[in-house]
Amino acid sequence: MTQAVRRTPPSRNPRSLINTVLNSDGKPHPRENTLAAATVVLGLLAIVSSAWSDLHLLSSWSGLVGILTGAWGQFISATTGERFLLIIGLGASAIGFFLGMAHGGLFGGVIG
Numbered sequence: 001m002t003q004a005v006r007r008t009p010p011s012r013n014p015r016s017l018i019n020t021v022l023n024s025d026g027k028p029h030p031r032e033n034t035l036a037a038a039t040v041v042l043g044l045l046a047i048v049s050s051a052w053s054d055l056h057l058l059s060s061w062s063g064l065v066g067i068l069t070g071a072w073g074q075f076i077s078a079t080t081g082e083r084f085l086l087i088i089g090l091g092a093s094a095i096g097f098f099l100g101m102a103h104g105g106l107f108g109g110v111i112g
Helices: 014-022 030-049 053-076 080-103
Strands: none
Touching: 014 030, 014 080, 030 053, 030 080, 053 080
């Protein structure tokens, strides 16, 4: 059977585009969207700060928190758009975490 086509004109607002992608089922998901955005931000922070070995504490801790928020977000995610952002953030968090661990770890130089 043929599905009904939406006759609303497409909006040029970036916020409505994000809303359309993340809430593709038509329902708002503020908790899931917040976890997806936090995971992406933590992943970017972890991967950028892992470029400098002196920032290993920042990259390893932000990577670890990004991995945990991304894993929880995957567990409760509702739409494909949320899962897509979560996987991108999880990958960046994991790379930043592993490079931070290689440069000195979570407590390198602070304890012991």
